Amino acid sequence: GAGVSQSPRYKVTKRGQDVALRCDPISGHVSLYWYRQALGQGPEFLTYFNYEAQQDKSGLPNDRFSAERPEGSISTLTIQRTEQRDSAMYRCASSLSEKLFFGSGTQLSVL
Amino acid sequence: GQQLNQSPQSMFIQEGEDVSMNCTSSSIFNTWLWYKQDPGEGPVLLIALYKAGELTSNGRLTAQFGITRKDSFLNISASIPSDVGIYFCAGPLKDSNYQLIWGAGTKLIIKP
Numbered sequence: 001g002a003g004v005s006q007s008p009r010y011k012v013t014k015r016g017q018d019v020a021l022r023c024d025p026i027s028g029h030v031s032l033y034w035y036r037q038a039l040g041q042g043p044e045f046l047t048y049f050n051y052e053a054q055q056d057k058s059g060l061p062n063d064r065f066s067a068e069r070p071e072g073s074i075s076t077l078t079i080q081r082t083e084q085r086d087s088a089m090y091r092c093a094s095s096l097s098e099k100l101f102f103g104s105g106t107q108l109s110v111l
Numbered sequence: 112g113q114q115l116n117q118s119p120q121s122m123f124i125q126e127g128e129d130v131s132m133n134c135t136s137s138s139i140f141n142t143w144l145w146y147k148q149d150p151g152e153g154p155v156l157l158i159a160l161y162k163a164g165e166l167t168s169n170g171r172l173t174a175q176f177g178i179t180r181k182d183s184f185l186n187i188s189a190s191i192p193s194d195v196g197i198y199f200c201a202g203p204l205k206d207s208n209y210q211l212i213w214g215a216g217t218k219l220i221i222k223p
Contacts, residue, residue: 004153031209042115042199042213043154056210091153098142098203100211102153 002026004103006092012109013082021077021106025094033093033100034067034077043091043102049075082110113138115200117214125222130187132217134200143183144201144211145174154199158185187219195221 005024013019025032030051035043045059051072060066064082069075079086087110093100117134124130134143142161146154158169160176160183167174171188187194197216204210 033209041215042201043211044213045210048209093153098144098209098211099156099159100154102155104152 004092004094004101006090006103006106008106009104010107010109012111014111015082015084017082018078018080019082019108021079021090021092021108023075023077023092023094023103025073025075025092026101029094029096029101030072031095032069032075033095034075035091035093035102037089037091037105039089046077046090079108082108084110086110113202113205113212115202115212115214117198117200117217119217120215121218121220123220123222124190126190126192128190130190130194130219131184132186132198133182133184134214135182136202137181138205139180140183140202141180142203143174143176145172145183145185146199146201148197148199148216150196157198190219190221192221195219 007022032049034046037043047067048056049069052069064080067077089105089107091102091105093102115136144159145157147157148154158167158174163180164178165176173186175184197218199216200214201211
């Protein structure tokens with residue numbers, strides 16, 4: 001597509017529920033990143049894919065967070081047993097180089 | 112560890128004024144990136160710098176890669192209302208060719 005597309009744009013969930021956030025990167029971009037951004041802060045790295053391979057997941061906060069990109073295109077970030085502290089803006093970015101192109105993000109609110 | 116410190120944290124300026132902001136670190140960077148984030152949107156790359164001393168312009172924006180490689184500056188000339196937003200500097204984490212670290216941003220507000 002023309003840009004990085006993320007869905008849903010907003011997600012409100014109850015504590016303890018699982019959520020899945022979707023990212024559709026720019027066509028042809030081999031690199032895909034997930035970031036989390038708190039209000040008033042810069043993006044915080046979560047994980048990185050090169051094609052379908054998850055090269056780095058060192059930024060995932062704990063084992064409730066996981067991500068996949070099975071066919072090297074669309075990626076899903078899954079948070080299991082959500083907690084209130086998981087509430088944040090989750091952003092996906094794709095790139096061909098160090099120049100990242102970001103999506104508009106999914107604003108997750110855990111009640 | 113590596114950190115990027117941006118200043119000022121926020122700026123209130125009049126339309127038409129020039130703006131200067133900077134990003135500093137105690138670590139050396141080989142690349143400096145400046146992004147702008149509009150409300151409700153993801154950051155968008157403005158300028159990329161790859162060489163110490165490099166001065167690069169993008170319209171009314173000019174950015175410089177500091178000689179020490181520990182700082183970078185962004186200037187906006189003759190600000191207009193659409194310049195409002197948060198400006199982030201970012202640079203590659205040491206020994207990584209993909210992971211960026213980010214400053215906390217400089218929020219630009221234009222007084223009517």
